[in-house]
Amino acid sequence: xxxxxxxxxxxxxxxxxxxxxxxxxxxxxxxxxxxxxxxxxxxxxxxxxxxxxxxxxxxxxxxxxxxxxxxxxxxxxxxxxxxxxxxxxxxxxxxxxxxxxxxxxxxxxxxxxxxxxxxxxxxxxxxxxxxxxxxxxxxxxxxxxxxxxxxxxxxxxxxxxxxxxxxxxxxxxxxxxxxxxxxxxxxxxxxxxxxxxxxxxxxxxxxxxxxxxxxxxxxxxxxxxxxxxxxxxxxxxxxxxxxxxxxxxxxxxxxxxxxxxxxxxxxxxxxxxxxxxxxxxxxxxxxxxxxxxxxxxxxxxxxxxxxxxxxxxxxxxxxxxxxxxxxxxxxxxxxxxxxxxxxxxxxxxxxxxxxxxxxxxxxxxxxxxxxxxxxxxxxxxxxxxxxxxxxxxxxxxxxxxxxxxxxxxxxxxxxxxxxxxxxxxxxxxxxxxxxxxxxxxxxxxxxxxxxxxxxxxxxxxxxxxxxxxxxxxxxxxxxxxxxxxxxxxxxxxxxxxxxxxxxxxxxxxxxxxxxxxxxxxxxxxxxxxxxxxxxxxxxxxxxxxxxxxxxxxxxxxxxxxxxxxxxxxxxxxxxxxxxxxxxxxxxxxxxxxxxxxxxxxxxxxxxxxxxxxxxxxxxxxxxxxxxxxxxxxx
Amino acid sequence: xxxxxxxxxxxxxxxxxxxxxxxxxxxxxxxxxxxxxxxxxxxxxxxxxxxxxxxxxxxxxxxxxxxxxxxxxxxxxxxxxxxxxxxxxxxxxxxxxxxxxxxxxxxxxxxxxxxxxxxxxxxxxxxxxxxxxxxxxxxxxxxxxxxxxxxxxxxxxxxxxxxxxxxxxxxxxxx
Numbered sequence: 001x002x003x004x005x006x007x008x009x010x011x012x013x014x015x016x017x018x019x020x021x022x023x024x025x026x027x028x029x030x031x032x033x034x035x036x037x038x039x040x041x042x043x044x045x046x047x048x049x050x051x052x053x054x055x056x057x058x059x060x061x062x063x064x065x066x067x068x069x070x071x072x073x074x075x076x077x078x079x080x081x082x083x084x085x086x087x088x089x090x091x092x093x094x095x096x097x098x099x100x101x102x103x104x105x106x107x108x109x110x111x112x113x114x115x116x117x118x119x120x121x122x123x124x125x126x127x128x129x130x131x132x133x134x135x136x137x138x139x140x141x142x143x144x145x146x147x148x149x150x151x152x153x154x155x156x157x158x159x160x161x162x163x164x165x166x167x168x169x170x171x172x173x174x175x176x177x178x179x180x181x182x183x184x185x186x187x188x189x190x191x192x193x194x195x196x197x198x199x200x201x202x203x204x205x206x207x208x209x210x211x212x213x214x215x216x217x218x219x220x221x222x223x224x225x226x227x228x229x230x231x232x233x234x235x236x237x238x239x240x241x242x243x244x245x246x247x248x249x250x251x252x253x254x255x256x257x258x259x260x261x262x263x264x265x266x267x268x269x270x271x272x273x274x275x276x277x278x279x280x281x282x283x284x285x286x287x288x289x290x291x292x293x294x295x296x297x298x299x300x301x302x303x304x305x306x307x308x309x310x311x312x313x314x315x316x317x318x319x320x321x322x323x324x325x326x327x328x329x330x331x332x333x334x335x336x337x338x339x340x341x342x343x344x345x346x347x348x349x350x351x352x353x354x355x356x357x358x359x360x361x362x363x364x365x366x367x368x369x370x371x372x373x374x375x376x377x378x379x380x381x382x383x384x385x386x387x388x389x390x391x392x393x394x395x396x397x398x399x400x401x402x403x404x405x406x407x408x409x410x411x412x413x414x415x416x417x418x419x420x421x422x423x424x425x426x427x428x429x430x431x432x433x434x435x436x437x438x439x440x441x442x443x444x445x446x447x448x449x450x451x452x453x454x455x456x457x458x459x460x461x462x463x464x465x466x467x468x469x470x471x472x473x474x475x476x477x478x479x480x481x482x483x484x485x486x487x488x489x490x491x492x493x494x495x496x497x498x499x500x501x502x503x504x505x506x507x508x509x510x511x512x513x514x515x516x517x518x519x520x521x522x523x524x525x526x527x528x529x530x531x532x533x534x535x536x537x538x539x540x541x542x543x544x545x546x547x548x549x550x551x552x553x554x555x556x557x558x559x560x561x562x563x564x565x566x567x568x569x570x571x572x573x574x575x576x577x578x579x580x581x582x583x584x585x586x587x588x589x590x591x592x593x594x595x596x597x598x599x600x601x602x603x604x605x606x607x608x609x610x611x612x613x614x615x616x617x618x619x620x621x622x623x624x625x626x627x628x629x630x631x632x633x634x
Numbered sequence: 635x636x637x638x639x640x641x642x643x644x645x646x647x648x649x650x651x652x653x654x655x656x657x658x659x660x661x662x663x664x665x666x667x668x669x670x671x672x673x674x675x676x677x678x679x680x681x682x683x684x685x686x687x688x689x690x691x692x693x694x695x696x697x698x699x700x701x702x703x704x705x706x707x708x709x710x711x712x713x714x715x716x717x718x719x720x721x722x723x724x725x726x727x728x729x730x731x732x733x734x735x736x737x738x739x740x741x742x743x744x745x746x747x748x749x750x751x752x753x754x755x756x757x758x759x760x761x762x763x764x765x766x767x768x769x770x771x772x773x774x775x776x777x778x779x780x781x782x783x784x785x786x787x788x789x790x791x792x793x794x795x796x797x798x799x800x801x802x803x804x805x806x807x808x809x
Contacts, residue, residue, distance in 0.1 A: 149676075150675075179675050180672070180675065222667075223663055316805070316808040319805070319808055320805050320808070323801055323804070323805070379672070380672055380675040380676075381675070381676065382675075382676050391663060391666060391667045391670060391672075392670075392672060393666065393670075417693075417697065418693045418696070418697070419693070420671060420686055420689050420690045420693065421690060421693050421694065421697075422690045422694065423694075478686075478690070480671070480686060481670070481671040481672065481686070481689070542676060543678055545676075546676050546677050546678055546681075547678065550677075550681075592678075593678050593679050593680055596678060596680060597680040600677075600678065600680040600681040600684055601680075601684060603681065604669065604681070604684045604685065604688060607668040607669060608665060608668055608669065608688070610668060611661075611664040611665040611667070611668045
């Protein structure tokens with residue numbers, strides 16, 4: 001077949017060549033990048049062999065940006081410009097940020113998401129996260145020897161739409177193509193499940209630096225099914241540090257501190273927390289800028305006592321998640337512990353007591369999420385053979401709804417629905433002749449709009465004059481496999497329509513992202529034009545390969561004429577992609593897409609028919625019979 | 635396969651209230667594995683869009699058939715008997731009285747922070763619902779008595795809401 005000749009000549013990628021894909025755990029405290037090498041998932045370390053990258057970014061006045069350990073060491077010296085735990089600010093307004101007064105940052109209130117004033121200018125949390133992600137991308141590209149086809153980025157399962165969208169924006173800004181946003185506990189379950197060939201119901205208890213997730217999953221051969229998830233996206237190891245910090249202030253009877261001293265004591269608090277786990281007691285000493293010396297000893301007993309309420313705060317979402325899954329403690333076969341904060345003995349004890357079994361600690365709690373993400377990235381990039389893959393069914397963590405009269409929430413999609421999911425609901429007008437309808441999209445479980453998170457507002461205009469209650473306005477929600485929402489509204493009698501990808505009201509618009517991208521590329525002295533061209537060429541190659549492999553397996557679905565037309569478009573794109581005109585490449589891709597639209601539909605149909613191939617004729621017939629008999633009696 | 639086929643046809647199942655849950659699970663997974671967006675990450679836009687639509691369709695069908703209440707509502711809808719929950723709220727007084735008693739019991743237990751009492755209530759409501767669903771199976775599958783079935787479905791909607799509120803009260807006490 002002529003098609004095979006298209007993919008093979010020259011140095012261009014053959015269809016089954018290994019594609020470079022990574023999994024990234026963008027953590028509150030540390031971040032990691034991992035990949036699959038010779039069938040094994042491995043973390044990619046830096047030049048000095050360090051696997052973890054502290055999620056800390058230092059902005060200097062001359063525009064220089066340091067990420068990781070270099071930034072970490074400057075934390076006490078330049079606290080205002082060294083940004084740590086930025087994940088807690090993602091998709092958050094200034095009012096959402098806990099302990100704001102004890103943080104050394106210069107916050108700026110901005111619509112939707114808070115900004116930080118630094119020596120290098122005002123930074124959005126998205127930009128700070130992008131600096132971390134860019135460092136990991138460069139590390140991976142250097143280690144793997146080429147540009148990445150894409151990355152799976154993990155997010156806390158309990159992240160809402162705003163936080164997810166912010167994470168995806170950060171990845172885009174860092175020059176990463178996002179294969180999928182993957183929930184952290186799900187990533188851990190993949191790593192654990194594949195390594196241990198686990199089957200049955202498992203709980204993943206994931207306490208990170210700034211977020212807490214609990215997911216209940218059903219693992220069976222070839223399927224990872226999330227039954228329910230719960231958590232608290234503002235609860236993590238940082239809060240335990242904070243408790244120790246407060247204990248130091250009280251015990252040493254300290255006066256209000258400078259931001260440098262606060263930062264120093266927070267660091268000491270964190271060190272003490274980590275030291276305590278293996279040692280049982282931890283000395284805390286620090287010399288403050290006033291010359292005053294702090295010299296205390298923290299014991300496990302004191303720490304357990306001062307953090308008791310935090311530990312309890314993690315158990316109540318666990319109960320709720322079990323109930324949502326319709327299960328009890330006895331149904332859970334194992335509890336996988338994830339996140340550095342699960343090393344704390346009081347956490348281990350509380351989880352063990354609740355589930356009535358020893359938690360599973362045989363995976364490195366710092367690395368398991370990145371390893372699982374890399375495995376999924378490898379699958380999504382198409383590096384595994386059919387039959388050697390698995391199906392991942394995840395859920396949306398929080399209900400999505402609309403504001404109705406009186407500030408009440410009408411839920412459209414309920415929490416723990418398997419994604420992708422879509423739902424529509426009809427509304428009507430309230431006044432005679434009403435020509436516009438305000439649509440306010442919210443996320444959360446509470447009944448009042450004011451208790452939920454506002455995601456977006458938009459208006460459906462141009463409704464023809466009708467009496468109150470006559471218009472039929474259908475509002476549709478679609479949540480994709482990344483857990484991201486798109487909303488559209490349509491007046492059914494007139495066909496007036498409005499839609500929105502839920503985003504601009506809290507986050508960054510596409511234009512803002514594009515500007516930042518240009519700025520950052522110019523800043524890093526990368527050639528923006530060249531990079532964009534390179535990306536278009538990679539995209540074109542990806543499309544050609546996708547179509548070629550589709551033709552190879554399902555070419556028989558097409559007539560000779562259709563086949564010839566598609567081949568002609570492939571050849572055109574192939575030639576165009578060798579040139580240096582990005583616009584022409586994009587246009588040629590559009591042409592090929594258009595030419596294969598019908599083919600795609602046929603292939604999808606064939607796939608579904610294939611799923612039925614395993615059914616016996618009897619089963620098929622009986623289903624047809626009963627459907628008919630029901631139809632007759634009705 | 636026709637995108638607009640009914641949910642039972644989609645999974646190759648007989649159109650009935652009594653359902654073989656394990657067969658439904660298996661068929662769902664088989665079809666989901668074929669259409670899930672994870673399979674089409676590297677595909678062109680058209681295929682990605684189709685995959686999203688199909689996966690959404692299959693998830694919706696599965697959710698509808700999996701839960702007893704939505705399955706019953708769906709069967710009635712297919713048979714042309716709308717449950718009419720919004721326009722048909724007139725319920726017998728005795729049923730409403732009973733509902734009020736349940737609700738008072740929940741409110742009292744919640745106010746007194748009686749977790750154990752709430753669990754008791756949960757089990758009693760659950761038991762009641764299981765009995766009602768068995769009756770519903772007879773009405774729908776054996777007698778094809780849709781008007782009465784629609785009435786029973788409306789009652790079950792009250793009970794499902796009650797159960798939801800009991801669970802909510804338990805969650806509130808734990809928090």
